Amino acid sequence: MNTPILATKLYIPSPRPKMVLRPRLTKRLNDGLHRKLTLISASAGFGKTTLVSEWLHECERPVAWLSLDEGDNDPKRFLTYLCAALRTIGVNIGESVFRILQSPQSPPTESILTTLINEITATPDPFILVLDDYHVIDTKSIDHALTFLLKHLPPQMHIVISTREDPHLPLARLRVQDQLTELRVADLRFTPSEAGDFLHQVMGLNLTPEDTAILATRTEGWIAGLQLAAISIQGHKDINNFITSFTGTHQFILDYLVEEVLQQQPESIQTFLLHTSILDRLCSPLCDAVLREGAKRGGFSPSPSGQETLEHLEHANLFVIPLDNERRWYRYHHLFAELLRQRLHQSLGDKGINELHMRASLWYEDNGLEIEAFHHATAADDVERSARLIEGKGLPLHFRGAVIPVVNWLKSLPTTVLDAKPSLWVMYASALLMVGQLSGVEQKLQAAETALQGAVPGEKTQDLIGHIAAIRATMAVTQHQVETIMTQSHRALEYLHPDNLPVRTATTWALGYAYHLQGDRDAARKAYTEALSISQRIGHIIVTILSTIGLGNLQEADNQLDLATRTYRRALQLAGDPPLPVACEAHLGLARIFYERNDMDAALQHGQQSIQLAEQLENTDRIVACKVFLARLKLAQGDVAGAAAKLAKTEQLARQHHFVSQIPKVAAEQVFTLLHQGHLVAAADLAQRHKLPISQVRVHLAQGDTSTALEVLEPLRQQAEAKGWEDERLKVMVLQAIALHAHGEKDEAVQQLGETLTMAEPGGFIRLFIDEGISMARLLSEAADHGMMPEYIDTLLDAFETEEQKRENKSSSFPNSPVQPLIEPLSERELQVLQLIAQGLSNREIGERLFLALSTVKGHNRRIFGKLQVQRRTEAVARARELGLL
Secondary structure: OOOOHHHHHHOOOOOOOOOOHHHHHHEEEEEHHHOOOEEEEOOOOOHHHHHHHHHHHHOOOOOEEEEHHHHHHOHHHHHHHHHHHOOOOOOOOOOOHHHHHHHHHHHHHHHHHHHHHHHHHHHOEEEEEEEOOOOOOHHHHHHHHHHHHHHHOOEEEEEEEEEOOOOOOOOHHHHHHOOOEEEHHHHHHHOHHHHHHHHHHOOOOOOHHHHHHHHHHHHOOOOOHHHHHHHHOOOOOOHHHHHHOOOOOOOHHHHHHHHHHOOOOOOOHHHHHHHHHHOOOEEEEHHHHHHHHHHHOOOOOOOOHHHHHHHHHHHOOOOOOEOOOOOOHHHHHHHHHHHHHHHHHHHHHHHHHHHHHHHHHHHHHHOOHHHHHHHHHHHHHHHHHHHHHHHOOOOHHHHOOOOOHHHHHHHHHOHHHHOOHHHHHHHHHHHHHHOOOHHOOOHHHHHHHHHHHHOOOOHHHHHHHHHHHHHHHHHHHHHOHHHHHHHHHHHHHOOOOOHHHHHHHHHHHHHHHHHHHHOOOOHHHHHHHHHHHHHHHHHHHHHHHHHHHHHHHHHHHHOOHHHHHHHHHHHHHHHHHOOHHHHHHHHHHHHHHHHHHHOHHHHHHHHHHEEEHHHOOOOOHHHHHHHHHHHHHHHHHOOOOHHHHHHHHHHHHHHHHHHHHHHHHHHHHHHHHHOOOOOOHHHHHHHHHHHHHHHHHHHHHOOOOHHHHHHHHHHHHHHHHHHHHHHHHHHHHHHHHHHHOOOOOOOHHHHHHHHHHHHHHHHOOOOOHHHOHHHHHHHHHHHHHHHOOOOHHHHHHHHHHHHHHHHHHHHHOOOOOOOOOOOOOOOOOHHHHHHHHHHHOHHHHHHHHHHHOOHHHHHHHHHHHHOOOOOOOHHHHHHHHHHOOO
């Protein structure tokens, strides 16, 4: 992982040596395991974490534990730690998700969770996931993610949430469905009996039943209040007087008791508690780093060592909680820490607290924890240091699970600070682009450019100018704005520092994409190849996949279908299993190739996979391309009405989301479908309106206007040949052959078909010919009579015959055929052929009458003879007359 994992966030707190047994609560927790969620919601100090940890150590189920903090408000970081927690009970859980999260361009959260849920489903044993301190989460996208997880929760998984306030989850729906167990303040309060056990057994006080009852009543069973009261009592001689004066609300009680606790501690302990309260987690080296320098400057005596002090605090019940079994990491009770920080602010002020945060930031950075270092740098209000940490070492910090903290910090900065450091404006735009807030990106880039006007020229300034252009190029890619992509990409590559490889390689790919859209396939191939080489070297997996797919698209366009198949499969291997959503284009490419080779089952499989992945991508028109392909598949399977309906919905989707570049492609497929339905006027209008020359040729041929069709095709062929567009050239040549044949120039048509077959055979093209229908079948039959490419033509004619048989089988299912006294009745087409046989027509004449290929007619003859149990034409006619079929 690019982001180091703090293992202490995954430790289940150990049970206390002395504790109050609470069987009434553990029974409710056990009874709720058959439900989806257990919610433990109460304010600080009610023993939520303690209760759960003690219950889990008696529970027989495996447990995944995640202690949350404010840094987990970044969705990427949250999911990273969620997977890390789950991997503590099953090493295979989250393996694919970890790989996805490493990418700077992660797919939508629901896509990631779908992958995670599938991996959890394969886990054989029931287990529990605990999310402790969920109240620190205030990011809606994480609430939505958890809602999605609860909705699709595998049956072997149970979630426990411990929180100070109710989370924004569908709790009401879960209650109605009996999928929620709740423990709240009223449940968690110590009963008088439990309060007595706590004060006597845990805190070691020898109080009268009356004093115990007074404390239990005055604290209302509040465990933290009882603990603080007990610590204060330990230092009082007049216990009765203390208990009698013990009054007030929770906050006032706690303020008073903290005063009592702190005043009873040595100065060094007080200093340790106050100065280390800035830390979410404490370990000896970190505490020493925060305290030692301060001791030198402040003139006070430091504690013996951080480790000794932490162990002393734990032994003295001073609100420290061990986070691992080795007692290396601890944290303070949250409310205790908050109160310590209030006193710290009173004693040190902002300047002194900033110094403490700086020491913590330095320690975290030295130990490779740059996200935590960034948090303390921002708390110290050190803009320079925070900006440097954001840039990271090779990969910016917001690519490594800190995009939300980065955005929030940048939002908090005044404009004057951002203007003084233009790199922050650029980072702001980059981070907004990552979280999908596209509307604010250009404004930040313009602010950066304005701030740069007064900057001293140099390598860093040049690199920032290049980075701005690269962001604009990426923005343009989402809209297929060719000129903008090219202009900004060239500018980016001109200004970016040669060592800024992550941005340079992404820009090179974007440039290749623009060339591809423009039709300059040689330039696109060169750019994709360069981007692939660099991205493989630096491990930029997303650009590697995108460049590989781009090369596959070009190979497919060059009619190199075998090579394209291998390239698309390589892209899928890189994308993992399950694949990243960007792999949708690889599946779509394989679907097109399998369709072309008439393997409809494989084409459908890859087509469905492509659409599933495309649906996981946000703000992309890939979903439209996938749906257009599935419509063509329906048409090939004979479902003309289904294809038309699917295309109508796809057109609506494209217009609704302003996917302008996809609308002509939808229209071209609609023209093809309308021609199958016989709606020539509508097809002609659509082809003319969208200026689709190939579609217009099809309309002219359907109308019998072969002269116009040939006039349109010739310049299209010249253009394809001039630009080296092999796929377009092949399509045009197929239509030219059909148009020449229909125009009466049969010899030229056969010659043209021969050239087309020579080009198509290496790629194994089949549907290219079958989709043209009976006119192509007749032309292939004539080419076969000339002895032209017999094996390939036989393959194509066999495919035509199979198609014809499928249509006949479909038509025979309708109740219009006459009742036949045969075990296997003749289809309608076979009856038509039989009638013409009875009239004495030859096979070739029957083919011309019914618009069938010669081989198809012969196939019908064989099936007719078999069903009638005869061997000759005359026998077939006689037998048919006997049965009343003629």
